[in-house]
Amino acid sequence: MTYCLAAQVKSGLVFTSDSRTNAGIDQVSTYSKMHTFGREGDRQFVLLSAGNLATTQGVVARLQRDIREGWESSLFTVSDMHVAADYVGAISRDQQTRLTGGGTTFEASFILGGQIGNDPPAIMLIYPEGNHISASDTTPYLQIGESKYGKPILDRIINADTSLEQAALCALVSMDSTMRSNVTVGPPIDLVIYRAGSLRAGEHVRLNHDSPYLRELKKSWENGLAEAFRKLPPLNLAGAGEHLREVSTVSH
Amino acid sequence: MTYCLAAQVKSGLVFTSDSRTNAGIDQVSTYSKMHTFGREGDRQFVLLSAGNLATTQGVVARLQRDIREGWESSLFTVSDMHVAADYVGAISRDQQTRLTGGGTTFEASFILGGQIGNDPPAIMLIYPEGNHISASDTTPYLQIGESKYGKPILDRIINADTSLEQAALCALVSMDSTMRSNVTVGPPIDLVIYRAGSLRAGEHVRLNHDSPYLRELKKSWENGLAEAFRKLPPLNLAGAGEHLREVSTVSH
Numbered sequence: 321m322t323y324c325l326a327a328q329v330k331s332g333l334v335f336t337s338d339s340r341t342n343a344g345i346d347q348v349s350t351y352s353k354m355h356t357f358g359r360e361g362d363r364q365f366v367l368l369s370a371g372n373l374a375t376t377q378g379v380v381a382r383l384q385r386d387i388r389e390g391w392e393s394s395l396f397t398v399s400d401m402h403v404a405a406d407y408v409g410a411i412s413r414d415q416q417t418r419l420t421g422g423g424t425t426f427e428a429s430f431i432l433g434g435q436i437g438n439d440p441p442a443i444m445l446i447y448p449e450g451n452h453i454s455a456s457d458t459t460p461y462l463q464i465g466e467s468k469y470g471k472p473i474l475d476r477i478i479n480a481d482t483s484l485e486q487a488a489l490c491a492l493v494s495m496d497s498t499m500r501s502n503v504t505v506g507p508p509i510d511l512v513i514y515r516a517g518s519l520r521a522g523e524h525v526r527l528n529h530d531s532p533y534l535r536e537l538k539k540s541w542e543n544g545l546a547e548a549f550r551k552l553p554p555l556n557l558a559g560a561g562e563h564l565r566e567v568s569t570v571s572h
Numbered sequence: 573m574t575y576c577l578a579a580q581v582k583s584g585l586v587f588t589s590d591s592r593t594n595a596g597i598d599q600v601s602t603y604s605k606m607h608t609f610g611r612e613g614d615r616q617f618v619l620l621s622a623g624n625l626a627t628t629q630g631v632v633a634r635l636q637r638d639i640r641e642g643w644e645s646s647l648f649t650v651s652d653m654h655v656a657a658d659y660v661g662a663i664s665r666d667q668q669t670r671l672t673g674g675g676t677t678f679e680a681s682f683i684l685g686g687q688i689g690n691d692p693p694a695i696m697l698i699y700p701e702g703n704h705i706s707a708s709d710t711t712p713y714l715q716i717g718e719s720k721y722g723k724p725i726l727d728r729i730i731n732a733d734t735s736l737e738q739a740a741l742c743a744l745v746s747m748d749s750t751m752r753s754n755v756t757v758g759p760p761i762d763l764v765i766y767r768a769g770s771l772r773a774g775e776h777v778r779l780n781h782d783s784p785y786l787r788e789l790k791k792s793w794e795n796g797l798a799e800a801f802r803k804l805p806p807l808n809l810a811g812a813g814e815h816l817r818e819v820s821t822v823s824h
Contacts, residue, residue, distance in 0.1 A: 468720035468721050468753070469720050469721070469723060469724055470724075471721060471753045472721050472722075472724070472749040472752060472753050473797070475752055475753055476752075476794060476797055476798070477797075477798070477801055485806070485807045486801075488807050489801070489804050489807055490801070493801070493804070497724040500724060500727055500728075501720070501723045501724050501727055508813070511809075511812075513809075523809055523815075524815065524816040525809050525812050525813050525814065525815055525816070526813050526814045526815075526816055527812050527813040528813055528814070531812055531813045532811060533805070533808050533809075533811050533812035533813070534812065534813070536805050537804060537805060540800075540803060540804050540805055541800060541804060542728060543800075544796075544797075544799065544800020544801070544803050544804070545725070545728055545729075545796075545797070545800055546728070546729070547796065547799075547800065548792075548793060548795075548796020548797055548799065548800050549729055549738075549741070549742070549745070549796070551792060551796050552741055552745070552789060552792050552793060552796070553785070553788050553789060553792055554737070554741075555737045555740050555741055556785050557763075557765075557775055557777050557785075559784060559785050560763075560777050560779050560783055560785035560786065561760070561777050561778050561779040561780055561783045561785070561786070562760075562777065562778040562780070563775075563776065563777055563778075564762075564776040564777070564778055
């Protein structure tokens with residue numbers, strides 16, 4: 321499996337992804353699921369991918385080729401983020417339909433985020449079908465892959481006014497919760513922080529399992545959760561609700 | 573959807589379930605997914621159910637009838653918890669195969685927990701296929717339905733030595749996280765606390781959305797999480813890991 325997450329706050333964008341790829345339990349590999357594309361002062365993109373590795377690698381190769389060979393349609397020519405997402409979606413559809421095999425699915429999902437010129441930064445989720453949705457002020461994050469374990473913390477912490485640093489911290493905590501609950505999501509973790517309006521490649525850090533900072537973060541979060549748990553109001557069943565005496569109990 | 577959870581600690585068992593049932597977004601109802609059966613001093617059971625409502629109601633009706641009519645096989649005659657789980661699994665299979673319809677699935681899953689005589693208390697997850705697994709010291713909880721949102725907190729807090737009260741608190745927090753992230757899981761919440769060796773019906777409380785205790789618990793947990801988040805070590809990318817400069821950036 322995979323877990324990728326992008327968050328959009330007023331001051332910029334945060335992206336994080338894991339690196340575990342598996343095709344059966346004895347074929348586990350490490351591949352980055354994050355690719356960046358950009359031209360300083362003009363536009364910057366980060367692409368996160370989940371799904372069939374052949375499809376996602378094929379899509380990334382096409383995106384790179386279209387730029388390198390100066391094709392009419394490429395991430396360097398698209399006029400806005402929606403056109404960019406449509407373009408990636410079309411390439412993804414094309415890659416998937418090339419690959420036909422008995423019952424195997426070659427689906428892939430993507431998150432494309434970035435900024436073009438004076439447009440505001442944006443993040444989009446591109447479905448296997450090629451269509452896409454964008455994040456909004458009320459839903460300031462998008463996830464692909466194994467998204468449920470890491471969602472509660474996002475729902476509680478991230479909103480449009482969250483600082484870029486806090487959003488990045490929250491993304492790392494969300495990733496940590498996911499890795500803890502699902503062994504098929506694993507390090508290294510890629511993290512990119514893109515500052516709105518900079519049009520320069522974001523800060524990109526790869527955190528390994530033995531990253532001292534990641535260890536400190538995990539430990540601090542674990543301690544914080546344990547403390548939050550200790551501080552909960554003691555179980556007070558008397559005042560909690562309706563008390564039922566053996567509702568459906570059958571005695572004879 | 574549904575979220576049901578049972579935890580097994582040394583001092584007893586904890587069960588919790590939500591009450592939202594839906595068949596399409598405009599047909600949302602409230603049904604308890606928790607049923608209790610027992611004979612004081614002899615045996616006690618709690619059954620949690622997820623899946624097709626007609627199937628789960630059919631299973632519960634059969635379990636009740638078999639007890640009421642004194643059938644040879646019933647929850648009041650089974651010799652141990654594994655036999656009890658097999659018996660419920662067989663009835664579940666039977667109910668599912670009676671119902672045949674074009675493409676519709678009538679599957680249901682159950683968690684059966686309880687204690688028979690001098691045997692230790694146990695909890696079992698009964699799959700739609702009728703077979704079952706039991707919890708263990710290393711995996712002291714079982715979930716059915718929408719299980720992922722509420723799993724991280726269980727993984728961090730519950731172990732065999734957790735007190736019954738703490739396990740119940742943790743179950744409520746797990747339920748709260750799930751309800752927050754998935755609107756198809758909703759109150760009232762049933763909670764049963766069964767003390768090991770008591771062979772008496774556990775304490776059964778139904779918490780509504782407006783339960784003052786539930787509100788206090790939610791607020792305390794939200795504050796605790798926010799505080800845990802504030803106390804995280806500040807983002808320190810310099811010491812976090814390998815810094816990548818525009819790895820896959822194509823510039824031309």
